[in-house]
Amino acid sequence: MQARVVLHLHTNHSPDSSRSVASLIKQCQTLGYQALAITDHDTMAGAREAERLRPEPLVIIPGIEVTTTAGHVLGLFLTRAPAEQRWPAVAHEIREQGGLVVIVHPLRPSNGMSEADIVNHRDVIDGLEVWNPSNSPEGNEAGVRLAAEHHLIRSAGADDHDGARLGRAELIFEVPELTLSALKTVFQSGHGRVMMDGEEI
Numbered sequence: 001m002q003a004r005v006v007l008h009l010h011t012n013h014s015p016d017s018s019r020s021v022a023s024l025i026k027q028c029q030t031l032g033y034q035a036l037a038i039t040d041h042d043t044m045a046g047a048r049e050a051e052r053l054r055p056e057p058l059v060i061i062p063g064i065e066v067t068t069t070a071g072h073v074l075g076l077f078l079t080r081a082p083a084e085q086r087w088p089a090v091a092h093e094i095r096e097q098g099g100l101v102v103i104v105h106p107l108r109p110s111n112g113m114s115e116a117d118i119v120n121h122r123d124v125i126d127g128l129e130v131w132n133p134s135n136s137p138e139g140n141e142a143g144v145r146l147a148a149e150h151h152l153i154r155s156a157g158a159d160d161h162d163g164a165r166l167g168r169a170e171l172i173f174e175v176p177e178l179t180l181s182a183l184k185t186v187f188q189s190g191h192g193r194v195m196m197d198g199e200e201i
């Protein structure tokens with residue numbers, strides 16, 4: 001079956017969003033998504049609340065956006081919030097619990113990771129956002145280039161805080177069943193299709 005997956009979502013558990021988990025779930029259901037990664041800033045409280053509220057068969061990918069010493073990083077498929085914020089120690093902590101490390105909005109001046117911090121620690125990175133509607137065109141282009149040069153999984157993140165960017169970035173996975181482990185396997189295979197404003201890139 002085909003699963004439409006939206007990664008990198010914020011709720012009112014992030015200081016920069018006032019949207020409730022319930023309304024986010026409703027918005028995503030209206031758009032027809034099968035799986036959502038809730039990744040609030042430095043907390044898994046939003047993901048936990050979504051796991052409690054989720055209507056079947058919607059899958060919640062438990063995640064977090066960690067403010068690391070080198071920029072923002074997503075941890076996906078987590079069981080607990082990482083305690084570490086130093087880069088790259090946080091990546092080791094995410095991987096030790098079976099999670100995946102995804103660099104978001106690369107090269108964004110305020111809080112995106114630099115090319116050097118990505119390249120120097122490529123061995124602890126799983127994926128990289130090649131499309132984030134809140135990143136600059138230069139940042140998104142750098143993401144495409146770095147993912148190709150360093151064989152990183154191409155990811156896309158809505159980075160949505162209020163509904164305005166929902167629908168602009170998603171991944172399409174072919175999965176045998178709609179479960180967390182099936183979604184993780186396809187993500188890791190790099191076979192997810194990356195959609196930018198409805199067009200595959």
Ligand SMILES: [Zn+2]
Pocket residue numbers: 065072104105111
């Ligand atoms: Zn961020």
Ligand SMILES: [Zn+2]
Pocket residue numbers: 008010065159
């Ligand atoms: Zn974000």
